[in-house]
Amino acid sequence: MTSWKDKRLYKISEQGKIAGVCAGLSEYFELDVTLIRLAMVASIFIGGAGIVFYIIAALVMPDKKDLA
Numbered sequence: 001m002t003s004w005k006d007k008r009l010y011k012i013s014e015q016g017k018i019a020g021v022c023a024g025l026s027e028y029f030e031l032d033v034t035l036i037r038l039a040m041v042a043s044i045f046i047g048g049a050g051i052v053f054y055i056i057a058a059l060v061m062p063d064k065k066d067l068a
Helices: 021-029 033-045 049-060
Strands: none
Touching: 021 033, 021 049, 033 049
């Protein structure tokens, strides 16, 4: 298990369907990417905050290939 100090939050555009935000979140939280995507879709239908979060995250999160 990785220490929280060793973890970095980034998007993975190569594995992503749109911008790679869900793929990056799934790697950070060590969850299946399908669960993250289902949670994102649910948050879009429940209030619409998921769209705003995804757009902000896609703009703010660095790409994994840029960090290497």
